[in-house]
Amino acid sequence: MLTVRGISRSFGDHRVLEDISFDVKPGRMTGFLGANGSGKTTTMRIVLGVLAAHGGTVSWQGTEIGPQHRPDFGYMPEERGLYPKMKVRDQIAWLGRLHGLDRATAEASTDALLADLELGDRAGDRLEELSLGNQQRVQIAAALVHEPDVLVLDEPFSGLDPIAVETVLDVLRKRAANGVPVLFSSHQLAIVERLCDDVVIISKGRIAAKGSRDHLRRSRAGERYEIVVEEDAGWVRDVPGVTLVELDGPRAVFESVPQQVLKAAVDRGEVRSFTPVVPTLDEIFKEVI
Numbered sequence: 001m002l003t004v005r006g007i008s009r010s011f012g013d014h015r016v017l018e019d020i021s022f023d024v025k026p027g028r029m030t031g032f033l034g035a036n037g038s039g040k041t042t043t044m045r046i047v048l049g050v051l052a053a054h055g056g057t058v059s060w061q062g063t064e065i066g067p068q069h070r071p072d073f074g075y076m077p078e079e080r081g082l083y084p085k086m087k088v089r090d091q092i093a094w095l096g097r098l099h100g101l102d103r104a105t106a107e108a109s110t111d112a113l114l115a116d117l118e119l120g121d122r123a124g125d126r127l128e129e130l131s132l133g134n135q136q137r138v139q140i141a142a143a144l145v146h147e148p149d150v151l152v153l154d155e156p157f158s159g160l161d162p163i164a165v166e167t168v169l170d171v172l173r174k175r176a177a178n179g180v181p182v183l184f185s186s187h188q189l190a191i192v193e194r195l196c197d198d199v200v201i202i203s204k205g206r207i208a209a210k211g212s213r214d215h216l217r218r219s220r221a222g223e224r225y226e227i228v229v230e231e232d233a234g235w236v237r238d239v240p241g242v243t244l245v246e247l248d249g250p251r252a253v254f255e256s257v258p259q260q261v262l263k264a265a266v267d268r269g270e271v272r273s274f275t276p277v278v279p280t281l282d283e284i285f286k287e288v289i
Ligand SMILES: Nc1ncnc2c1ncn2[C@@H]1O[C@H](COP(=O)(O)OP(=O)(O)OP(=O)(O)O)[C@@H](O)[C@H]1O
Pocket: 011, 016, 034, 035, 036, 037, 038, 039, 040, 041, 042, 043
C-alpha cells in the first residue's frame, strides 16, 4: 500500500499543501481530484520523491520512500518529457532499459504495451509525427514499460477521445487487477466516476473528501428523493414538511418526509418510481471544493 501522511509544502510564503493524508490500496484505482491549482501535481511529485515535502511522510509497503523505490514506480508527469524526434518503439524500449530491463524484455514489454494501446502500427514513427492523443498514449506506455509495482499518473486521460479513453482504461484496469495501486489525477469526472474505486478530493491544498467512491456517494445521499408519478407532480410542494428541490412535470425531487409524500402519491394514483437520489461525483466535487 502507498501511504501519504500529513504532507505539507510551501513555495515561498505560499502554503500549497496542508496535512494531506490518504492511502492508495493495492488493486484499486484511486482518482485524485481538485480544481486547478489545488495541489494535485505537487502532491504527486512529492509521492514520487521528485519534490521534497516540508512535513509528513510517504511510505510504500511500510517503508518511507527513498531513491531505492524509484524503479518500483511508474510515473506519468504533468510535463510530458519524451523525445519528439525518437521513434516510438525505440523510445519506450530504451526507457525500459533505463529502468533495468534487459534488451529482450524491454522490447517484448514495449511491443505488448503498444499493441494493448493500439499503437502497434505507429511503432516505427517518430513521436512528433503522432497526433497529440497518440502521443499521450505513448506517454502512458513510457510509465508502464518496466511493469512498475505502483502507478502515479498525472492527467492520463487528458486529450484522449472517448475510444482512446476506453483503450487506456483497459490497460490501467489490467494493472490494477494484478494488484497494482493506481493513483491518477483527472478533471474528467465522468471518467473518474466510472473508473475509480477510491476518490481523494483536495481543495486549496487540503483534503476535502476521501474514501471509496460508493461510500462517498451513499454517505452524501442525505434526505433527497425523486418521485415520478402519472401526471403533474406539483402537489408535492403542498405536503406538510416537504422541501421541493426540483419539479419537472410528473417528476419531483424533494427533501424530507418521504413516507408522507409516498402515501400521498399512492392515494392519488399510480407511482411510477420512487428512489433516493445519490449524488454524482460531479455534484460532490462541486459541493466540497
Ligand atoms: N515550483 C513552484 N513554484 C511556485 N509555486 C508553485 C510551484 N509548483 C506549484 N506551485 C503552486 O502550487 C499550487 C498548486 O499547484 P499544482 O500544480 O500542484 O496544482 P494542480 O492541482 O496540479 O493544478 P492543475 O489542475 O491546474 O494541474 C499552485 O498555486 C501553484 O501555482
